[in-house]
Amino acid sequence: MAGDIRFLLNGDEIRLACAGPGDTLLDFLRLERRLRGTKEGCAEGDCGACTVLVGRLLNGTLIYEPINACIRLIASCHGCHVVTVEHLAGRNGRLHPVQQAMVEQHGSQCGFCTPGFVMALYGLWMGNPDPSVLDIETALQGNLCRCTGYEPIVQAALAAARAGGQAQDWLNVERSTVTTHLTALIGHGADVSRGTERAIVPADVDALAEALLAHPKAVIVAGATDVGLWITKHLRDISPGIFIGHLMKDIAVDAEGIRIGAGVTYSEFIPVARRHLPEAEPYLLRIGGWQVRNAGTIGGNIANGSPIGEMPPFLIALGARIVLRKGADRRIIPLEDFFIAYGKQDRQPGEFVETILIPHHEGVRVAAYKVSKRAHADISAVSAGFAVRERDSHIEEARIAFGGMAGTPHRASAAEAALVGQPFARESFEAAAQAVQDDFAPLSDWRGSSDYRRVVAANLFRRFWLEQSGTTEPVRIARAVGA
Amino acid sequence: MKHDAIIPETALGSAHQSIAHDSAIKHVSGRANYTDDITEPTGTLHAALGLSKVAHGRIRSMNLGKVRAAPGVVAVLTSADVPGHNDVSPTGKHDDPIFVEEQVLFHGQPLFAVIAETRLQARKAATLAEVEYEALPHHLDPLAARDAGMDYVTEPLKLRRGTPETAMDAAPHRIAGRFSIGGQDHFYLEGQIALAIPGEDDEMTLFVSTQHPSEVQHMVAHALGTRSNAVVVNVRRMGGGFGGKETQMNLFACVAAIAARKLGRAVKLRPDRDEDMIATGKRHDFVVDYEVGFDEAGHICAVTGDWHARCGFSADLSGPVTDRALFHADNAYFYPHVELRSHPWRTHTVSNTAFRGFGGPQGVIVAERIIEEIAYATGQDTLAVRKANLYRNGQLTPYHQPVEDQILPRIFEELEASADYARRRQAVLDFNAKGGIVRRGIALTPVKFGISFTATHYNQAGALVHVYSDGSIHLNHGGCEMGQGLHTKVAQVVAEAFQVDLDRIKITKTTTEKVPNTSATAASSGTDLNGMAALDACNQIKARLVRFLCESRDATADEITFARNRVMVRGEAIPFEQVIREAYFARVQLSAAGFYATPKIHWNRAEGRGRPFYYFAYGAACAEVSVDTLTGEYTVERVDALHDVGRSLNPAIDKGQVEGAFIQGMGWLTSEELWWDDKGRLRTHAPSTYKIPLASDRPKVFNVNLAEWSVNRERTIKRSKAVGEPPFMLGIAVFEALGMAVASVANYRQAPLLDAPATPERVLMAVERLKRESAA
Structure with a gap:
């Protein structure tokens, strides 16, 4: 039976009977619990000053990940263990190895971003005892520092790794106790209200389907990496809110392809992509920062219907389909048909995205491209997915989709037509680069001018050809991570 | 590096040692209190601002009824509620209203403010205003x-x-x-907060995230x-300032103060990040028209230029900022004949303000553009x-101050060697000659930066030092800590003066109650000014102690020395706390107010002549980049920097300043872009x-190094040099290297002429332009 929101905060169990769907974890920490080590820098999940660790059970295993407390909603902490910077020092009062390294390497100047960095570094230190510089940079994509220039912080991460001590760390020592505790908390969902506001945390997918039938206009909240901003920036009331971030976590690879539950986060998807869809991994590492990838879900990214659509262009190129569920009824549609127009998706009231089906692509040359002002943790100016099937050195099929070029992510049909039937050769891709100009009339905004987007879209055909041509010359710049 | 050596005879943490920031342990454990972390008085209310929705217009009507009626709202304030002057102009021009x-x-x-029981209630209420504009x-x-x-x-400036x-x-x-x-x-x-x-x-106490407490007090x-x-x-x-908390x-x-006065309750105002960025000023953007005459060898004959600045709607600090752009339009180069003119234009944008370098970078980068044109x-x-x-x-500089402390030739020589510039430049040329998609660029650029407030009267500071009877020391001065390590460095000066270990010294908050009439902690001057003022206070107390010891121990002054945590009197070592205790019982004053005013400087703005700067700080950086010529995206492969901080008070902190400034300067010229739409709305x-x-x-x-051999030829605090701003301009090396990579697509026959910031878009469009022009 659904009841209070219950979670662990550092060493205490928290039980909330009265809460609204828009209550953020950060405000709870700072205002209710007066834990003021966690800072608010931007209230939109882009600076990382509010980073805390959230422990949760994933298929029975307790995992801790850094997330942004500013856009983490308190209802989605149900069944989790929230760990803040105040919990980090050892019981003897000594600094944690990560904190000690930050002091010794002069990793703080103004210090405001520091607790957030410490928590991200803590998450890295625990999960990766021997990180490379690239691993560290990847872990810090979600943390902004305006003072140090980052070098001493990267050095601190390396020094903390050398110091070791993971086995003695509280979170490891108490792992089984916390697992038992969380298992007991998560058994049932939660359903709380404050005044007219209501937050529902369904215990399982069937309960979700039922809750949505009862509240067809509810706001569905998964990772809240976008919905969080509706609250903190647009001051919107999202009641009733139905929280699903803990559901639909299944990933299966079968003869048909990869089936991923809509609640799978970017971080959960990355190891699967590494094995079954390696072209996607560098692309995934350019979406958000680590904290955002730990919270944001693939299903949420689709259902949300952003015109940029970080994942949809690539998934459309791959021919992905989605399962939409309402009550016990399900329908399957091609992903590209889901996006009807800007801000309008093919989702009925009471319906939700349940699964994404990505077909295998043996024999298909695929690529995922992202172009943005800043290489990491930036929304694309242009994103693109390419899937080209070659037969007898001719192009048999081309599925090419773009984001950032129109009101919805969608396919470049003129460019595709220019390719199909043509030789798999430079000239064909040059023709497609010309043809794509007829596919889109992009807008100018702060991410890029219309002209820039057009030039880039054309050049991505040239890049694709070069990468597929077997050249040994570098085609892209090789930064730490990313495509 | 010899930084870390601790000489046993010297007090722990005294000047020139690489000790950690005084708050480092508090930073990492979340126990460093920022203004929003201070426990609020019972009944504290929260304010939110209502902002205008047009760039220029007259208010026809402003209906705030729904705002007042919103849940939790206690009061709504408009210009009519300001008991004194509705103005925060820092220059006395009365052009900067609190509320329109x-x-x-x-x-x-800002049009109005809502005061409510919670911050969220105030923010929500502020959205309910009904305002009609013409x-x-x-x-x-x-x-x-x-x-x-x-x-x-x-008033504009001309230097000739x-x-x-x-x-x-x-x-x-x-x-x-x-x-x-x-x-x-x-x-x-940390955003703006009060x-x-x-x-x-009529008393009012404020806690504010500010670089300029005396100005807040005044305002x-x-x-x-x-x-x-x-x-x-x-x-x-x-939690950081960078100039953004000097007047803003x-x-x-x-x-907050007007609301607190009106309601008799504590009031906190912390704008949301978006409002902070929309409603506060930024670094000035400029459009510069320049002309250079030069000879076959590339020697400059003459330079003229017009610096058109986007100042925003009011003066704020645009006068001294645009002045400083001209002061640095020569960077490190001699212009035999020169005329430079500033044009501080009023625009319908937020009023631009101080930002690390204070106009200097916008002068320096033009000098580098001129060099690029000639090359x-x-x-x-x-x-x-x-x-x-x-x-x-x-x-002579364009402002007729002679350069007398030039050290760039040595910096260049050492940096060229350590960065292996010649070999790497050839490798870049060879790499680009293959004609691939990825191109490389390398550049080595200098900075020369004038140190002192150009408003001469700001070059003063005060400090207050108490030695308590237990031998502990309380240090206060007029400078503010924003992460730059000012408090640490000044405490090191005090530790050195008394030869006591740093842990005896309590660093305290900056407050207008202890040191009056302070200048902003700005213009890189914090340590130069406050370090000297603190030293003055220490020297006063030391002189009294010496006098006392001479009398009580029948010694002469030259028989008394301060050693680590003790005072040596004719060979006898007396623990410092014992000396203090004895002095206290002998009724010696153990407190002193110190003061400092920078010598030698003067400036006649009308004539464009004088010595506005006490000295110059120098540095250089070499940057190598890779550019993707299909998307314009790039990465910085390597940077070597060699920077002059004179005789460093704390090499670790100074190195941190150089690294941080470099990255911030690079950000200014690469990914940081301010973008207004056609309605005048800032969308970034x-x-x-x-x-x-x-x-x-x-x-x-x-690779960042300090020029360890450098000693300030002027008598600054321990012969150090200011460090906050000068290395910001080292980031220009990245911009210049990007230019070279771009120019490679036209075989270096044309100057790349990138505008700043060189976003991937600007880089790609420059690549396309050069390809087009070279094909034509």
Whole structure:
């Protein structure tokens, strides 16, 4: 039976009977619990000053990940263990190895971003005892520092790794106790209200389907990496809110392809992509920062219907389909048909995205491209997915989709037509680069001018050809991570 | 590096040692209190601002009924509620209202404030205002403002030396060009915030994230219609300032204080990040028209230029900022004949303000553009042209101050060697010659930066040092800690003066109650000024102690020395605390107020002559980049920097300043772009849209060194040099390297002429342009 929101905060169990769907974890920490080590820098999940660790059970295993407390909603902490910077020092009062390294390497100047960095570094230190510089940079994509220039912080991460001590760390020592505790908390969902506001945390997918039938206009909240901003920036009331971030976590690879539950986060998807869809991994590492990838879900990214659509262009190129569920009824549609127009998706009231089906692509040359002002943790100016099937050195099929070029992510049909039937050769891709100009009339905004987007879209055909041509010359710049 | 050596005879943590920031342990454990972390008085209310929705217009009507009726709202304040002056102009021009009275001058200008029981209630209520405007035409950029006949926000400046007209005519070559240079948001991680607590009578106590407590004190008194002696302003630390809290927090402090006065309750105002970025000023953007005359060898004959600045709707600090752009338009190069003119245009944008470098970077980068023009025109390496034009001691700047402390030739020589510049440049040329998609660029650029406030009277400071009878020391001075390590360095000066270990010294919050009439912690001057003032206080107390010991121990002054934690009197070691205790019983005053005023400086603005700077700080950086010519995206492969901080008070902290400034300067010129739409709305107003560098943007190899041999030839504190701003301009090396990579697509026959910031878009469009032009 659904009841209070219950979670662990550092060493205490928290039980909330009265809460609204828009209550953020950060405000709870700072205002209710007066834990003021966690800072608010931007209230939109882009600076990382509010980073805390959230422990949760994933298929029975307790995992801790850094997330942004500013856009983490308190209802989605149900069944989790929230760990803040105040919990980090050892019981003897000594600094944690990560904190000690930050002091010794002069990793703080103004210090405001520091607790957030410490928590991200803590998450890295625990999960990766021997990180490379690239691993560290990847872990810090979600943390902004305006003072140090980052070098001493990267050095601190390396020094903390050398110091070791993971086995003695509280979170490891108490792992089984916390697992038992969380298992007991998560058994049932939660359903709380404050005044007219209501937050529902369904215990399982069937309960979700039922809750949505009862509240067809509810706001569905998964990772809240976008919905969080509706609250903190647009001051919107999202009641009733139905929280699903803990559901639909299944990933299966079968003869048909990869089936991923809509609640799978970017971080959960990355190891699967590494094995079954390696072209996607560098692309995934350019979406958000680590904290955002730990919270944001693939299903949420689709259902949300952003015109940029970080994942949809690539998934459309791959021919992905989605399962939409309402009550016990399900329908399957091609992903590209889901996006009807800007801000309008093919989702009925009471319906939700349940699964994404990505077909295998043996024999298909695929690529995922992202172009943005800043290489990491930036929304694309242009994103693109390419899937080209070659037969007898001719192009048999081309599925090419773009984001950032129109009101919805969608396919470049003129460019595709220019390719199909043509030789798999430079000239064909040059023709497609010309043809794509007829596919889109992009807008100018702060991410890029219309002209820039057009030039880039054309050049991505040239890049694709070069990468597929077997050249040994570098085609892209090789930064730490990313495509 | 010999930084870490601790000499046993010297007090632990005294000057020149690489000790950690005084708050480092508190930073990492979340126990460092920022203004929003201070426990609020019971009944504290929260304020939110209502901002204008047009860039220029008259308010026809403002209906705040729904705002007042919203849940939790206690009061709504407009200009009519300001008891004193509705103005926060730092220059006394009365052009900077707290709340708009009638005419809106930029999108996001504060119209009113809501005071409510919670911050969320205040923010929600603020959205309910019904405001009707009569829209008026708006002019956002400086040239549009000029063309529309807008005025200057402040008096322009002209610097002239020699006869540039004749020299330009006589020069073998001349090139004229235009360079657009973007602004920059400070993006301090801790946003603006003020907490005001009313006291008895007209008293008001504030906790504010500010670089300039005395100005907050003055402004709050002004707005409340009272006097400075009724207002106390405190700041323990800021979560970053960078110039963004030199004048910009006045508004927030005044609103909180007005509300606290009216309601008799404490009031806190912390704007949301978006509102902070929309409603506060930034680095000035400039459009610069320049002309240079030069000879075959690339020697400069004459330079003229017009610096058109986007100042925003009011003067704020645009006068001294645009002045400093001209002061640095020579960077490190001698201009035999020169005329430089500033044009501080009024625009319908937020009023631009101080930002690390204070206009200097926008001068320096134009000097580097001029070098680039000459290098491409004469077919030389830009470094050769740089070296050919470096100042020699005795040569005059455009403001007629001779350069007397030039050390760049040695810095260049050492950096060229350590960065292996010649070999790597050839490797870059060879790599690009293959004609691939990825291109490389390398550049080595210098900085020379003038140290002192150009408003001479700001170059003063005070400090207050108490030695308590237990031998512990309380240190207070007029400077503010914003992360730069000022408090640590000043404490090191005190530790050295008394030869006591640093842990005996308590660093305390900056407060207008202890040191009055302070200058902003700005212009890189914090340590130079406050370190000297603190030393003065220490020396006064030491002199009294010596006098006392001479009498009590029958010694002469030269028989008394301060050693680590003890005082040596004729060979006898007396523990410091014993000396203090004895002195206390002998009724020796153990407290002193110190003071310092920078010597030698003077400036006649009307004539454009004087010695505005006490000395110059120097440095250079070499950057190598890779550019993807299909998308314009790039990465910084390696940076080597060698920077001059004189004799460093704390090499670890100074190195941190150099590294951080470099990355911030690089951000200004790469991914940080301010973008206004045609309605005059700033659309890059949060980290989701405004992109400062990440850890993964820093150079893959980043070698930063201090010029350890450098000693300030002037008598500064321990012969150190200021460090906050000068290394910001080292980031220009990245911009110049990007230019070289771009120029490679036209085989270096044309100057790349990138505008700033060189976003991937600007890089790609420059690549496309050069390809087109070279094909034509």
